[in-house]
Amino acid sequence: MKRLLSCTSSEMLKMDGQELKQAILASEGRTVMTETVVAIEPLLGDLTNAELAVSFGSDMVLLNCFDCNNPEIKGLPACDNPVEKLKEIVGRPIGCNLEPVDLEAELMEERRVISTGRQARKETYIKAQELGFNFICLTGNPGVGVSNHSICEAIKEAKKYFKGLIIAGKMHAAGIDEPIVDMNSIKEFIEAGADVILMPAVNTVPGLSEQEVTEACRYIKAHGALSLSAIGTSQEGADEGTIREIALLNKRCGIDIQHIGVVLPYLKILWLYQLRFVVKDILIIKLLHQLIDRMLFMFERCPLSYK
Numbered sequence: 001m002k003r004l005l006s007c008t009s010s011e012m013l014k015m016d017g018q019e020l021k022q023a024i025l026a027s028e029g030r031t032v033m034t035e036t037v038v039a040i041e042p043l044l045g046d047l048t049n050a051e052l053a054v055s056f057g058s059d060m061v062l063l064n065c066f067d068c069n070n071p072e073i074k075g076l077p078a079c080d081n082p083v084e085k086l087k088e089i090v091g092r093p094i095g096c097n098l099e100p101v102d103l104e105a106e107l108m109e110e111r112r113v114i115s116t117g118r119q120a121r122k123e124t125y126i127k128a129q130e131l132g133f134n135f136i137c138l139t140g141n142p143g144v145g146v147s148n149h150s151i152c153e154a155i156k157e158a159k160k161y162f163k164g165l166i167i168a169g170k171m172h173a174a175g176i177d178e179p180i181v182d183m184n185s186i187k188e189f190i191e192a193g194a195d196v197i198l199m200p201a202v203n204t205v206p207g208l209s210e211q212e213v214t215e216a217c218r219y220i221k222a223h224g225a226l227s228l229s230a231i232g233t234s235q236e237g238a239d240e241g242t243i244r245e246i247a248l249l250n251k252r253c254g255i256d257i258q259h260i261g262v263v264l265p266y267l268k269i270l271w272l273y274q275l276r277f278v279v280k281d282i283l284i285i286k287l288l289h290q291l292i293d294r295m296l297f298m299f300e301r302c303p304l305s306y307k
Contacts (some may be wrong), residue, residue, distance in 0.1 A: 009091025069117030140174030169198030171232030
């Protein structure tokens with residue numbers, strides 16, 4: 001099995017869940033995942049944000065706000081299966097968020113109601129498998145109300161119907177006041193069958209220390225799973241020094257996959273540019289400079305539409 005970073009697109013897309021897991025492990029912390037919102041228009045018109053992210057070196061693409069019951073990816077022309085079409089275009093493993101909503105949990109904020117096609121349930125696992133996703137991520141967006149308990153139950157159910165890689169964990173509170181990185185929950189996630197344990201990146205949520213993530217990474221690896229550090233609280237738009245610190249710090253903890261979350265696309269490009277340089281030490285060629293110049297030019301001309 002090759003390292004993921006050494007694979008061609010055709011080799012990546014032929015992998016099943018366990019082969020993808022081994023390829024990521026063999027890459028020794030040099031795997032970058034980018035998350036994009038598919039329910040809004042992309043930065044460059046008919047060029048999807050996934051294509052833009054991959055052009056800057058992203059190894060995996062996670063689709064946020066994807067509705068399995070009404071599959072659509074903004075920027076792609078209408079087609080029978082937008083997931084397979086996107087895989088064909090970008091040549092990278094594609095996954096989606098599915099959210100295990102806990103209706104009995106007490107929330108810290110007003111609950112945000114999401115469509116059933118975005119929720120983690122039997123029907124969406126089956127649809128995700130039929131659509132051809134390489135992985136799913138059982139997590140929660142802000143205010144949705146996803147608990148560690150509901151994630152654990154979702155893993156058990158997902159294993160019955162989805163054959164790809166299963167990522168599980170919380171990037172932030174997701175509306176519920178409970179420990180985000182909890183060793184008991186991590187143990188339960190692995191026992192339930194999760195392939196990758198998701199945790200917030202150090203320096204992205206209050207009170208999460210490097211020591212906690214390091215200890216969690218050691219436990220996760222010792223029990224046959226992978227770890228993912230998630231940036232789901234808008235540090236994508238931070239200055240270069242912060243970006244470099246997050247990347248190196250979490251790599252030092254033992255993280256296998258570094259995830260870049262959802263933020264204003266103009267700022268995400270600069271984040272990905274910096275993270276790729278730190279994590280993989282890839283030479284930044286003239287093309288990347290030209291693309292960034294183009295992004296900044298467009299940013300000056302276009303008003304901010306969302307934050």
